[in-house]
Amino acid sequence: MSLAQMIQDAWNEQAKWLIVFRPLSWIYRGGFLLNKKLYKIGAKSSYTAPIPVMVIGNITVGGSGKTPLLIHLVSYLNSLDIKVGVISRGYGGKGPFPAYVDLNATAETVGDEPALIVQSTDVPMAVGSNRQQSIELLLSKHQLDLIICDDGLQHWALARQLEWIVLDNNRGLGNEKLLPEGYLREPKKRLETGTVIEHSSNPQTDLNMHLESSQPYLLNKDLDTVFDPNKDFYAVVGIGFPQRFYNTLEKMGIQHFQCHEFPDHYEYELDDLQFEDANPIITTEKDAVKLLAILKKNPNFKREIWVVPVDAVLSPACYETLHQQLKQLGLKLPEGI
Structure with missing residues (x-):
């Protein structure tokens, strides 16, 4: 078993020996907060796209269900005649980046999740660590109304107008510790700053989703x-x-x-x-x-x-919230919505 897999198992089991990583978690927290502060005071600059950006991400390491949610949202937005494009880091892909993702793109080149997203939706998509370059590549090829950023919740170099944070209640927040003592990328109070979508078969909130297999x-x-x-x-x-x-x-x-x-x-x-x-x-x-x-x-x-195959099933409140947010961004919705 690799060290990465052993730590992953320990996170899921909330093993007590993870406390040995606490000094590293303090360093991670300090570095994270410093980086965020530098963007806030303008010492580091953020890119603001010419069209609205919606980030779908999570505050944990590992799966939360955000990719099925993104695929569902792309299909739904298309049904509203909203022209949407998607960008992603392209994790696992070998590039070169930025890379345009079409139906012929391979997971080896662009990453597994981008390949799946495009094969499922045929959405215009670009990948690369530089989100600005990815957006500019998309806009050079397509006239779009909205950009969805797959993950990137902690990528402060990209300004965004909407944030949907997926919280998987089947997994929860573990020991609620930051990396590497726990699997949190950010403190849990970050959930107070975005639209939290609870991923659960037995939800406790109105904004929720679950996955259905076929x-x-x-x-x-x-x-x-x-x-x-x-x-x-x-x-x-x-x-x-x-x-x-x-x-x-x-x-x-x-x-x-x-x-x-x-x-x-x-x-x-x-x-x-x-x-x-x-x-x-x-x-x-x-x-x-x-x-x-x-x-x-x-x-x-x-x-x-x-x-x-799995499909994301969203609660009515998710659609109501989405409609309200899109209207606030100035996007035109069909009559009656």
């Missing part, structure tokens, strides 16, 4: 077989909070699966998919964009790989 599909297009939930599966997953995926499998009635966890944004190799028997693999859509590349390079690989 029928798994086969990644191997050349195989002709029907999904059987009673089979024994290898659950291959490389996301921030794999337990959520296991819970999804159980809710779908899939009881027999062996867990094979990899770090978030893991670069898969063919050997990672080799097992002693011929039992099928089941995985997430985020992992699938990388596994598909392996299948294309290895056409003789015949093990079934099933992908579980």
